[in-house]
Amino acid sequence: MPPYHVAGLQAEIGHAKSGIMSDAGRCPICKRDIPSDAASAPFRPFCSERCRLVDLGGWLDGTHRISRPVSEEELDQGVAQDEAETDKAN
Numbered sequence: 001m002p003p004y005h006v007a008g009l010q011a012e013i014g015h016a017k018s019g020i021m022s023d024a025g026r027c028p029i030c031k032r033d034i035p036s037d038a039a040s041a042p043f044r045p046f047c048s049e050r051c052r053l054v055d056l057g058g059w060l061d062g063t064h065r066i067s068r069p070v071s072e073e074e075l076d077q078g079v080a081q082d083e084a085e086t087d088k089a090n
Contacts, residue, residue, distance in 0.1 A: 027045070027046050027047035027048075027051050028045060028046065028051075028055065029046060029047075029051035029054050029055055030047060030051055032047040033047075034046075034047050
């Protein structure tokens with residue numbers, strides 16, 4: 001399971017190591033199936049507001065965290081990568 005990517009940086013979180021999110025159609029908290037269409041899944045990638053709030057609580061209490069300090073060069077590199085991807089899309 002790849003870690004989350006934030007502005008070109010990898011952010012490993014506690015539940016990512018357990019293999020959650022390996023199946024794009026499952027809630028990362030409770031593992032319930034999630035419909036693929038956005039209209040049927042307003043809390044995507046979570047199945048419900050409850051699971052969304054459980055994940056948010058993990059970030060707020062420090063359970064989920066970015067694995068290491070981010071250097072200024074990495075931040076600049078992430079911005080350049082994001083801009084390049086945006087240019088490709090247009």
